[in-house]
Amino acid sequence: MTTTTDTELLKVQNLKQYFPIKGGVFGRKVNDVKAVDDISFEVKAGETLSIVGESGCGKSTTGRAILRLDEPTAGQVEFGGKDLLALSKKEMRKMRKNLQIIFQDPYASINPRQTVRQILSEAMQIQDVLPKDKREERIKELMKTVGLGEHQIDRFPHEFSGGQRQRIGIARALSVDPQMIICDESVSALDVSIQAQVLNLLKKLQRELDLTYLFISHDLGVVRHISDRVLVMYLGKIVEIADKKSLFDNPKHPYTKTLLSAIPVPDPTVEKEQIILKGDVPSPIDPPTGCRFHTRCPFATDKCIQETPELRNNGDLMKDGHRAACHYIEEIESGEMQPNY
Amino acid sequence: MFIYTLKRLLQTIPVLIGVTLVVFLMMHLIPGDPAQIMAGERASEEQIELTRDRLGLNDPLPVQYATFVGNAIQGDLGNSIRNGRAVTTEIGTRFWVTVELAFYSTLLSIFMGLMAGIISATRRNSPVDMFIMVFALFGLSMPNFWLGLMLIQYFALNIDWLPVSGWGSPQALILPVITLGTAGAAIIARMTRSSMLEVIHQDYIRTARAKGVKERYVIYKHALRNALIPVVTVVGLQFGALLGGAVLTETVFAINGLGRLVVDAIGQRDFPIVQGSVLVLALLFVLVNFLVDISYRFLNKRIELD
Amino acid sequence: SEPDNNGGGDNAPANDNNAEVNDGNADNTNTNNEGEGGEASDEDADPSNLVIATLSDANSLDPHGSNDVPSSAVQHNIFETLISQNEEAELEPLLATEWEATEDNVWTVQLREDVTFHDGSDFTADDVKATFDRVLDEDVASERAFLYEMVEEVVVVDDYTVEFHTEYPFAPFPSHLAHTGGSIMSAEVIEEDYAAMEDGGQPGDYLNENPIGTSFFQFEEWSPGTEIVLSRNDDYWGDTAGVEQVTFRVSPEGLTRIGELETGAADIIYPVSPSDTSRIEETDGIHMYEQESLSLAYIGFNMQKEPLDDQQVRQALSMAINKDDLIEGVYEGAATPAVGPIGEQVFGFSDEIDALDYDPERAQELLAEAGYEDGFDTTIWTNDSDERIAVAELVQAQLSVIGVNAEIEVLEWGAYLDNTAAGEHDMFILGWVTVTADADYGMYALFHSEQQGAAGNRSFMDNAELDEILDEARREPDEATREDLYEQAMEILVEEAPMLYLYHTDYLVGVRDEVEGFWKHPNGIYQLRDVTIEQ
Amino acid sequence: MDNTNTIIKVDNLQTSFFTHRGEVKAVDGVHFDVPAGKTLGIVGESGSGKSITSLSIMRLIESPGRIKGGNITFNGEDLLAKTEAEMRSIRGNKISMIFQEPMTSLNPVYTIGDQIAEAYQIHQGLSKKEALQKSLGMLELVGIPSPKARLKAYPHELSGGMRQRAMIAIALACNPQLLIADEPTTALDVTIQAQILRLISGLQKELGMSMLLITHDLGVVAETCDYVAVMYAGKIVEYADVTTLFKQPKHPYTVGLLKSLPRHDIDQDELQVIKGMVPSPDDLPEGCRFAPRCPFAREMCVNSLPDLRDQEEGNQVRCWIHTDEWDGPEVNVKDDYDYGYRTVEGTES
Amino acid sequence: MSETTANVSKEEKKRINPQIESLKNVWRKLKTNYLAMAGGILIILFIITAIVGPWLTTLDPNMPNVQARLQGPSSEFWFGTDHHGRDIFTRIVHGMSITLYIGFFSVAIGMVLGVVLGIVAGYYGRRIDAVIMRIMDVLLAFPGILLALGIVAVLGGSINNVIIAISIFSIPVFARIVRGSTLSVRKLEYVDAVRALGASDFRIIFLHILPNILSPIIVQATLHIATAVLTATGLSFLGLGAQPPTPEWGAMLASGRNYMWDHPHIALFPGLAIVLVVLAFNLFGDGVRDTLDPKIKS
Numbered sequence A: 001m002t003t004t005t006d007t008e009l010l011k012v013q014n015l016k017q018y019f020p021i022k023g024g025v026f027g028r029k030v031n032d033v034k035a036v037d038d039i040s041f042e043v044k045a046g047e048t049l050s051i052v053g054e055s056g057c058g059k060s061t062t063g064r065a066i067l068r069l070d071e072p073t074a075g076q077v078e079f080g081g082k083d084l085l086a087l088s089k090k091e092m093r094k095m096r097k098n099l100q101i102i103f104q105d106p107y108a109s110i111n112p113r114q115t116v117r118q119i120l121s122e123a124m125q126i127q128d129v130l131p132k133d134k135r136e137e138r139i140k141e142l143m144k145t146v147g148l149g150e151h152q153i154d155r156f157p158h159e160f161s162g163g164q165r166q167r168i169g170i171a172r173a174l175s176v177d178p179q180m181i182i183c184d185e186s187v188s189a190l191d192v193s194i195q196a197q198v199l200n201l202l203k204k205l206q207r208e209l210d211l212t213y214l215f216i217s218h219d220l221g222v223v224r225h226i227s228d229r230v231l232v233m234y235l236g237k238i239v240e241i242a243d244k245k246s247l248f249d250n251p252k253h254p255y256t257k258t259l260l261s262a263i264p265v266p267d268p269t270v271e272k273e274q275i276i277l278k279g280d281v282p283s284p285i286d287p288p289t290g291c292r293f294h295t296r297c298p299f300a301t302d303k304c305i306q307e308t309p310e311l312r313n314n315g316d317l318m319k320d321g322h323r324a325a326c327h328y329i330e331e332i333e334s335g336e337m338q339p340n341y
Numbered sequence B: 001m002f003i004y005t006l007k008r009l010l011q012t013i014p015v016l017i018g019v020t021l022v023v024f025l026m027m028h029l030i031p032g033d034p035a036q037i038m039a040g041e042r043a044s045e046e047q048i049e050l051t052r053d054r055l056g057l058n059d060p061l062p063v064q065y066a067t068f069v070g071n072a073i074q075g076d077l078g079n080s081i082r083n084g085r086a087v088t089t090e091i092g093t094r095f096w097v098t099v100e101l102a103f104y105s106t107l108l109s110i111f112m113g114l115m116a117g118i119i120s121a122t123r124r125n126s127p128v129d130m131f132i133m134v135f136a137l138f139g140l141s142m143p144n145f146w147l148g149l150m151l152i153q154y155f156a157l158n159i160d161w162l163p164v165s166g167w168g169s170p171q172a173l174i175l176p177v178i179t180l181g182t183a184g185a186a187i188i189a190r191m192t193r194s195s196m197l198e199v200i201h202q203d204y205i206r207t208a209r210a211k212g213v214k215e216r217y218v219i220y221k222h223a224l225r226n227a228l229i230p231v232v233t234v235v236g237l238q239f240g241a242l243l244g245g246a247v248l249t250e251t252v253f254a255i256n257g258l259g260r261l262v263v264d265a266i267g268q269r270d271f272p273i274v275q276g277s278v279l280v281l282a283l284l285f286v287l288v289n290f291l292v293d294i295s296y297r298f299l300n301k302r303i304e305l306d
Numbered sequence C: 001s002e003p004d005n006n007g008g009g010d011n012a013p014a015n016d017n018n019a020e021v022n023d024g025n026a027d028n029t030n031t032n033n034e035g036e037g038g039e040a041s042d043e044d045a046d047p048s049n050l051v052i053a054t055l056s057d058a059n060s061l062d063p064h065g066s067n068d069v070p071s072s073a074v075q076h077n078i079f080e081t082l083i084s085q086n087e088e089a090e091l092e093p094l095l096a097t098e099w100e101a102t103e104d105n106v107w108t109v110q111l112r113e114d115v116t117f118h119d120g121s122d123f124t125a126d127d128v129k130a131t132f133d134r135v136l137d138e139d140v141a142s143e144r145a146f147l148y149e150m151v152e153e154v155v156v157v158d159d160y161t162v163e164f165h166t167e168y169p170f171a172p173f174p175s176h177l178a179h180t181g182g183s184i185m186s187a188e189v190i191e192e193d194y195a196a197m198e199d200g201g202q203p204g205d206y207l208n209e210n211p212i213g214t215s216f217f218q219f220e221e222w223s224p225g226t227e228i229v230l231s232r233n234d235d236y237w238g239d240t241a242g243v244e245q246v247t248f249r250v251s252p253e254g255l256t257r258i259g260e261l262e263t264g265a266a267d268i269i270y271p272v273s274p275s276d277t278s279r280i281e282e283t284d285g286i287h288m289y290e291q292e293s294l295s296l297a298y299i300g301f302n303m304q305k306e307p308l309d310d311q312q313v314r315q316a317l318s319m320a321i322n323k324d325d326l327i328e329g330v331y332e333g334a335a336t337p338a339v340g341p342i343g344e345q346v347f348g349f350s351d352e353i354d355a356l357d358y359d360p361e362r363a364q365e366l367l368a369e370a371g372y373e374d375g376f377d378t379t380i381w382t383n384d385s386d387e388r389i390a391v392a393e394l395v396q397a398q399l400s401v402i403g404v405n406a407e408i409e410v411l412e413w414g415a416y417l418d419n420t421a422a423g424e425h426d427m428f429i430l431g432w433v434t435v436t437a438d439a440d441y442g443m444y445a446l447f448h449s450e451q452q453g454a455a456g457n458r459s460f461m462d463n464a465e466l467d468e469i470l471d472e473a474r475r476e477p478d479e480a481t482r483e484d485l486y487e488q489a490m491e492i493l494v495e496e497a498p499m500l501y502l503y504h505t506d507y508l509v510g511v512r513d514e515v516e517g518f519w520k521h522p523n524g525i526y527q528l529r530d531v532t533i534e535q
Numbered sequence D: 001m002d003n004t005n006t007i008i009k010v011d012n013l014q015t016s017f018f019t020h021r022g023e024v025k026a027v028d029g030v031h032f033d034v035p036a037g038k039t040l041g042i043v044g045e046s047g048s049g050k051s052i053t054s055l056s057i058m059r060l061i062e063s064p065g066r067i068k069g070g071n072i073t074f075n076g077e078d079l080l081a082k083t084e085a086e087m088r089s090i091r092g093n094k095i096s097m098i099f100q101e102p103m104t105s106l107n108p109v110y111t112i113g114d115q116i117a118e119a120y121q122i123h124q125g126l127s128k129k130e131a132l133q134k135s136l137g138m139l140e141l142v143g144i145p146s147p148k149a150r151l152k153a154y155p156h157e158l159s160g161g162m163r164q165r166a167m168i169a170i171a172l173a174c175n176p177q178l179l180i181a182d183e184p185t186t187a188l189d190v191t192i193q194a195q196i197l198r199l200i201s202g203l204q205k206e207l208g209m210s211m212l213l214i215t216h217d218l219g220v221v222a223e224t225c226d227y228v229a230v231m232y233a234g235k236i237v238e239y240a241d242v243t244t245l246f247k248q249p250k251h252p253y254t255v256g257l258l259k260s261l262p263r264h265d266i267d268q269d270e271l272q273v274i275k276g277m278v279p280s281p282d283d284l285p286e287g288c289r290f291a292p293r294c295p296f297a298r299e300m301c302v303n304s305l306p307d308l309r310d311q312e313e314g315n316q317v318r319c320w321i322h323t324d325e326w327d328g329p330e331v332n333v334k335d336d337y338d339y340g341y342r343t344v345e346g347t348e349s
Numbered sequence E: 001m002s003e004t005t006a007n008v009s010k011e012e013k014k015r016i017n018p019q020i021e022s023l024k025n026v027w028r029k030l031k032t033n034y035l036a037m038a039g040g041i042l043i044i045l046f047i048i049t050a051i052v053g054p055w056l057t058t059l060d061p062n063m064p065n066v067q068a069r070l071q072g073p074s075s076e077f078w079f080g081t082d083h084h085g086r087d088i089f090t091r092i093v094h095g096m097s098i099t100l101y102i103g104f105f106s107v108a109i110g111m112v113l114g115v116v117l118g119i120v121a122g123y124y125g126r127r128i129d130a131v132i133m134r135i136m137d138v139l140l141a142f143p144g145i146l147l148a149l150g151i152v153a154v155l156g157g158s159i160n161n162v163i164i165a166i167s168i169f170s171i172p173v174f175a176r177i178v179r180g181s182t183l184s185v186r187k188l189e190y191v192d193a194v195r196a197l198g199a200s201d202f203r204i205i206f207l208h209i210l211p212n213i214l215s216p217i218i219v220q221a222t223l224h225i226a227t228a229v230l231t232a233t234g235l236s237f238l239g240l241g242a243q244p245p246t247p248e249w250g251a252m253l254a255s256g257r258n259y260m261w262d263h264p265h266i267a268l269f270p271g272l273a274i275v276l277v278v279l280a281f282n283l284f285g286d287g288v289r290d291t292l293d294p295k296i297k298s
């Protein structure tokens, strides 16, 4: 278990990220992709918060907005008490030392024309960590930490396997001694055997360096393994947030339930009840009104079409800190409402 | 689509202003006095002064430019200094001649370039591929006048199939079009080749093969249309370049086109002709690039224009 | 017959550029051309239509609206002048029957009475007056006004008699009347043109579309940049033209014109590059027509710049050049070495003058005397004419023998004229055509101190004695005295060497064998009246 | 395993790529059958040769690759002996394939309708109009909403799930006897994946097809397949019916694979990992290819390659442990995996 | 003992300069590409010829010889003589350096500027992109001859100025290509990754984007050399560029124009020389591109 303290390291409030769709005569904005639409959550120092949800629901966008890789449309991002969005470009560059990211694709996220040494020393040079003469030492140390051999230090990315590349990405993120790392689908592209290696490594690093992770994934197996708390997104909104156990054992939002049931179980003898959704994910350009899940939800009513549900906690049914955005948590729980497939 | 067209048209305005402004300044910057040229060399100072006045060359530059733009908007591009004819008349027929020449040449470049590029790509690293690519480099390095004169010598004089020069009849078109189109064909061949090589390894080509599609259709139906997309950009640029590059071809084949007009006019410091032609050429250039963008969309519906 | 200030050598601006470039067009001998002369086909030859393929289009059909050869060549076939020149450059009557200087300042001209314009109106003294009033009108700003600047008034004595009152006695006046600039237009047309000007048009707007003259051809159609078509004037007062139609077609590339001649797409081509003459001669069915010209090719010295301000240096440079080599190397021998600024057909030429002949040793001595025994560095300017570049290269090589290091600089035509007029050059290569075939035209503009700069005197010659002689010679009515004066002038000019007189080129015209009766005047104008095409 | 009613039989298939650095044995002696009407899953890590195997069956290996040896018998006919024209009439007709990437496997410049119709036009000689009509039916069958409108849609106008369904429609257009699905759902969300898998299974039953399902997701295998072949470095290491494979895996690699899966249904503190990495196909170990990573590996594993040997119920495994020659202590691979001992130093690099 | 130190220092060197290592890698890959090597060897031969060639030829490249005009190829004049009787072979050898100089530098300068503008436009997008690309449009739509005249007027007509003129023509071509590539590369995750590390825009553009879009740049650059040499010729009549009698190949080619039919060798040999240079650069450029491409593993 990782130690969890109660200090909030990252606090996201009312974060919105709209991507303009240009059009019209003067390139005016005609519409928005509402990729992230008003979400709030916080991450405590030393914990792992996972964000799950279908492709395109805004997970990466949330991560990128926090890092200001895209400038968010609205909202606040406080990191270690500082409002990141208020920082100048230059201050932000400094700040990045504390907040790192590991990307999904180990092939696309490393410049194919740099050797490991160049990658790591560049990172340290940018943030000016350590005096120059100490960096060499540090690079070797980092290589060891992520499980790469010293002899590989002058190799190019294409000379590594996917898993090893992902380790380079991790080493790069670690090279500047960050407090927090955003892992955007950092293991999704890896083979199972390699994935296990990387997940173990991430956990070990967290223990040793007291790191905080914001872990973005759509693989619930992985998420269950690594997280302390889990946040479920659907179409730019948070639909449920809870500690890991509550979420997996006691999901409250219909979408979360579907998601959990859809994961194939590597055991042919288990006959599980799969909830198959109708339809595809709607477009974030014109998201459905009210509850955004209503177009696919087997429980949807007119109320769902009209009213946007708030994230709420029903103390009777849910543990502290477990909140879900559904009008009918109670009704579904009690069986009063039946799914309508 | 309509909005997009409108937007593109509006975008041309800064380009047109930029082009005319630069041309305007350049013409005034370089040595050579149109009044002197018009009044004749033996003219007296007063006479030149008078001419300058009449041509409005004594006005401050901004006023002259504003006058030019103001008239241009009303479709009046002024009169040639050299022969006093309206610039619009002077440009008129010549413009279409050059456009026609450039158009057919572009067609030819596209046709030859595509064929060569496809053959090269499908037989990558074979002797045929090498031959075509070396041949393309020849095409690229061959000056227009060289090729043009050689063609005349052979086709018009030695075997007497085609007329030496002129414009209008389909036969007269052949040699100039080949002359002008060759370099473009070479570039397009190279572009097509690399573009095809990229496309040919795409997943959807494999899909087509897995469907049992004949190889010929795989290449021409599935691969080519995708490979065309980057080629189209080059075609657009090429067409623009042809408009400007037609001078030598027009000279060799005694074709009375805009290219020759502009170059002559620059030599004679015929400001109105130069400004007018450049304006028209710039307009055409922008139009062609607009068409290129449209054809992108036609080729690949995925590309959103806005 | 028409004089004109020609592109060939004259540094007249604008269009001349083109004319210029090709006039000398190239260089080249066909020494090792293995007589692979083919046969010219004549499939396209139409006996009623004479096609002349030329380098450039006319600028204007208004005889007052331009001053270039391509324009004159066409104008000459539509309009007639009062006086004409024959093949030997002698003056002959045309619209005038007689002319004489009735007073010091008055030339009286008798007109032909049976002449009508193409529009049917009669030709009278009023038309003559209207024509000359117009060319001198400042509003019209004719490029040819300089030809008649000495005319103060044109007086109509009766329907067929006019008097030209000049500011000072001007002896060469009849030869100026023979210039195409003196083409007679109908007074009505001139009036129409003025009317068009009133309406905001340019001078010549109307005239260009309605060039109505009296000559043996009349205007049919002009597609600018492509061709001008004239048709036979069947009501001509004299012998009518031999062909029904003549087309002046623009064909800017030399080799293409030859192709057109070979295939019969053209009957006459001009100019022909010297390098191609042998090809034409070896091909059956076509031949060369060569005609000495009134042109001069020269290398001007900037007499205001060191060391070219030193007469000995200029003489040295002149003597360092082997003109025969130049003519052979650049012109395939189709030119005559020049002694002074004018050739032997020009009135005022004297063969008594000793030329500065090729003598590199003497040249070296002269340089040493002038204090440049080690030579010096200088530049030779030229515009982009193959011929002139070739000249520059050869001259550069020959100068290097006497230790003079000349860098060649090619300038664009407009800039070239501007910069040479401003005197920024050291040496420059240019040409001049004495279109009137009178020494006055050939010397006054080039060497009179008042003509410095753009007017023609680009070597900035400033010699009081010469000025006086030239001034006197143009007023002197007596021909013999004039000849004496010009001999003196030439002596000074050779001695002073303001320029290195290179050579007088021949016109090189390619003609199909079917064409008969064609000749070209030394001033560069095609004579087409008697041309017929055999079938 | 030699079922009489096998639809396709792959025997000792060898496919190599001849690069300028030498031969890359991507598939090296693969052997399996697909029983008629059943689904065979092929699992294995990335690069183990799954796709190349399936492309070899389709005879779609491109230069510099070449099928070096072996037999592929489809319905009793030797596919490798067929001419290219004969193969074309089989492809998309009797054997169809669904590819991994729905995003890139559809031609972006043609409509979905055109692309489905093409299969009908080629194999059934239908006119464009008839073909489109049939395509419409196909789109309905794969459950695309408002199929009529989608017929005229371009691939980019569809979501990933719809695109994959379109791919399936193309593959199923001519009622193939064998469907090869190469990672048909890897690029999709779990919810969409569930939809697609259910769809394929349903259609398989309905149309009576056999299927070769390639994936590296063991969960998918467990839910859809009847038989499973596990590939490792170009070779099949284990072949078994699905229940046996998950209950009683015999090959250490299969076990390692199963153990390294993070489970969403239970908590694990640390995942089991297979040490080291998949050997590069151009530099394969001499002996058992898994030896360098195998916790049980002994001298003999490093030195010589075991055969694929029959086990009970037609299952097969390629491991010395399950042979009489095994010279080590007796091991129960599944249970002892964690405590595996290593007699040979692994070459981790 | 000494052996170990030697080893260490070797290792040390490797560490200190990984770039050299990577260059060596490039070289190793390049060596196996025969066509590229052929191109490279040709280029080296050209350069050697440009340097020592003039010392080896016996004839004067510029001295006219009226007696020897217009001769065809022979044992005395390998490539024949031109209209001044100058030996064409000698002139080609002497002109090698100037032609290479013009071709290389005009492309290099145009490429550098075009690449910078293109990357900046593609990377920053929006306004900056619009402004830069509209300026490029202006340049493309603008008659080159006028620009050349302007340059002569302002700067004079030296060889370096013709290089400037051609460079300016080349800018929009490169800018367009580079912009397109930049747009696609800028979206890649590794760009975001270095940005997330706090890298400045400058570093991202030049250290991370540029190396990954070299391929189209190289192709365009090698093709463009031909255009540059021919353009230089086209401008020489404006007084821009090598002045006669400099044996610049393009000028030699152009001077053969009047003799095309009867003495084609005058234009032919300089033309072939240009083709050969272009060919060499293309072969070499293609090889370098393949070598630098991480997708093509050695």
Ligand SMILES: Nc1ncnc2c1ncn2[C@@H]1O[C@H](COP(=O)(O)OP(=O)(O)OP(=O)(O)O)[C@@H](O)[C@H]1O
Pocket: A019, A020, A033, A034, A035, A053, A054, A055, A056, A057, A058, A059, A060, A061, A062, A218, A284
């Ligand atoms: N730069 C952008 N411009 C316009 N739309 C964007 C942009 N970036 C993302 N989007 C849109 O925002 C939405 C959310 O994208 P995001 O990448 O955050 O999804 P995700 O949850 O990370 O999905 P995945 O699991 O596929 O990574 C998508 O609909 C996407 O199309």
Ligand SMILES: Nc1ncnc2c1ncn2[C@@H]1O[C@H](COP(=O)(O)OP(=O)(O)OP(=O)(O)O)[C@@H](O)[C@H]1O
Pocket: D017, D019, D024, D025, D026, D027, D044, D045, D046, D047, D048, D049, D050, D051, D052, D053, D063, D064, D065, D216, D281
């Ligand atoms: N064109 C090629 N040239 C050289 N080697 C190749 C080529 N194509 C594939 N290979 C090699 O063949 C091996 C097998 O590839 P294959 O695509 O079958 O793997 P896979 O099991 O399908 O992997 P994945 O799960 O990633 O799809 C790989 O190691 C690959 O390196």
Ligand SMILES: [Mg+2]
Pocket: A059, A060, A061, A185
């Ligand atoms: Mg994402």
Ligand SMILES: [Mg+2]
Pocket: D050, D051, D052, D100, D182, D183
């Ligand atoms: Mg695969």
Ligand code: NI
Pocket: A001, A002
């Ligand atoms: Ni824990």
